[in-house]
Amino acid sequence: MGDVDLGLVEGQGIRVSDADGNEYVDAISAEWVLNLGFRHPEIKQAIVEQLDVIDYVSPVFENQTRTELAKRLAELAPGRLEKVLYALSGGAAVEGAMHLAMRTTGGSDFVCLDAAYHGRTFATIGLTYVHPGMVEGSNKGLDRYIPRQMRVPNYYCYRCPLKLEPETCDLACADLVDFALERGHTNGPAGVIVEPYQANGGMVPAPDGWLARVHEMCQAHDVPLIVDEVQGALCRCGPMFASERSGIEPEMIILGKALGGGLPLSATITVPEYSELLDWEYGFTEAGNPVACAAGLAMLEVMVRDDLPANSEAMGEILVSRLEEIAQGSKLIGDIRGQGLMVGVELVTDKATKEPACAETDLVMGACLEHGLMVGKTGPVFGQNGNVIKFKPAVNVDEQDIDEIVTLFGRALMQVEATL
Structure with a gap:
């Protein structure tokens, strides 16, 4: 996610709360460390x-x-x-x-x-x-x-x-x-x-x-x-x-x-x-x-x-498909790529020249947090801190979880693109 002024105090599954009581959907598995989510029983x-x-x-x-x-x-x-x-x-x-x-x-x-x-x-x-x-x-x-x-x-x-x-x-x-x-x-x-x-x-x-x-x-x-x-x-x-x-x-x-x-x-x-x-x-x-x-x-x-390899494949396909639907009307999404639940969305200012949209990626990251979603960012390679949004949710998520992640991301992206 990068350096953010946010103190996390409690987590369960794919949800985590900060010290002020705000709840977030964690779409990066706590920096891809908790593949089964927080506090798996x-x-x-x-x-x-x-x-x-x-x-x-x-x-x-x-x-x-x-x-x-x-x-x-x-x-x-x-x-x-x-x-x-x-x-x-x-x-x-x-x-x-x-x-x-x-x-x-x-x-x-x-x-x-x-x-x-x-x-x-x-x-x-x-x-x-x-x-x-x-x-x-x-x-x-x-x-x-x-x-x-x-x-x-x-x-x-x-x-x-x-x-x-x-x-x-x-x-x-x-x-x-x-x-x-x-x-x-x-x-x-x-x-x-x-x-x-x-x-x-x-x-x-x-x-x-x-x-x-x-x-x-x-x-x-x-x-x-x-x-x-x-x-x-x-x-x-x-x-x-x-x-x-x-x-x-x-x-x-x-x-x-x-x-x-x-x-x-x-x-x-x-x-x-x-x-x-x-x-x-x-x-x-x-x-x-x-x-x-x-x-x-x-x-x-x-x-x-629980056959989570199969779940990761299936949920990853749904995640990519839903993101591709958003991309059809997006000014910024240049490419979507993934395997299983390792998915990246590359943002560009010009889809022909593929100019990295680094500043806009920062805005999208911030908007995601405002809407209660945690995502990551990277590449290429961290020039101006990157222009690729990372999605790495827990591998035991279901379709309802994917829908919520994509809905929140879509709102954040729309909020930023409305200002461009």
């Missing part, structure tokens, strides 16, 4: 039951809840992804994947994409889009700690960096990954790290076939494809894991944000051949906390039992 029960048994177990000891979550993730993950490395944040989990890849391949250079977001730790800054705050930090010497990366143009069919058309491009942007693996490294390639859906990069889904082609390139160069699903997994893009949409079995998948049901928890799931680390090479004292693991395990069971 079964997650709450799992947390309480775990606290009644034991609230912390050091990673040097075994713990049943921690082990059960790892086993469940391995059961649900595609292919041979069966080893789990816990961490506390998405960025830390990305670093874990980097450790695993470098240890196995012997290389140290990673291929990543423009407009990617993989975290703000010292290592992951080198893989992430260039944000002014990061540049300032780099100028103060942080770049000494940033590992080498090979950045290639990202997929973005609405604004193709290569100035090509999606109908005839033959996924030319994917071929640049192969070029980087072949010639762009100095210390040997260690892997390719990508998002299947660039959320912070503009709410942009990978084109059909893109991820599969990149995976073939990784296999040809004997390096892992590391899929960062911190934002896209756990039914957010439809399937339990976003990369399932491409039919691939990557060497690693990174999870975070929603994994702990609102508590700090992240993980790297990997195939056995990329699971070796030296003693003390990587780890966190509170990683895999049993309370967070209990919350994550309860969340997964609800998702499986």
Whole structure:
């Protein structure tokens, strides 16, 4: 959402209240952390039951809840992804994947994409889009700690960096990954790290076939494809894991944000051949906390039992359809794109030139809050703070919830467009 002067004090489901008693419909799942909404009863029960048994177990000891979550993730993950490395944040989990890849391949250079977001730790800054705050930090010497990366143009069919058309491009942007693996490294390639859906990069889904082609390139160069699903997994893009949409079995998948049901928890799931680390090479004292693991395990069971992958797909289709109806009479909506309940609405001042409507996006964000709706914003990439509205409601919403979200957004958009 950006920085707003708003103190939140209570939440239930997709609704949250501020300190003044105003209620809002949360269409971004509390910054995409609560995929089942606020205070889900079964997650709450799992947390309480775990606290009644034991609230912390050091990673040097075994713990049943921690082990059960790892086993469940391995059961649900595609292919041979069966080893789990816990961490506390998405960025830390990305670093874990980097450790695993470098240890196995012997290389140290990673291929990543423009407009990617993989975290703000010292290592992951080198893989992430260039944000002014990061540049300032780099100028103060942080770049000494940033590992080498090979950045290639990202997929973005609405604004193709290569100035090509999606109908005839033959996924030319994917071929640049192969070029980087072949010639762009100095210390040997260690892997390719990508998002299947660039959320912070503009709410942009990978084109059909893109991820599969990149995976073939990784296999040809004997390096892992590391899929960062911190934002896209756990039914957010439809399937339990976003990369399932491409039919691939990557060497690693990174999870975070929603994994702990609102508590700090992240993980790297990997195939056995990329699971070796030296003693003390990587780890966190509170990683895999049993309370967070209990919350994550309860969340997964609800998702499986209630078939929330199917619900995310169905509700996402309805959300996009209703937004497209609004777009027909809109001055500002240039593009609508999404997978499951990961949906972006790009606002432009001119639909022919696609000039980003950054100031107008700020006005729409403010109007949404006035009408009791919380949405997010992003891309491209945060120039003048962005021009893409984010919709990421809880994956257990129903059609009535979608109708309410779209109605409130439509009112806010109409209010702003009436002044243009």
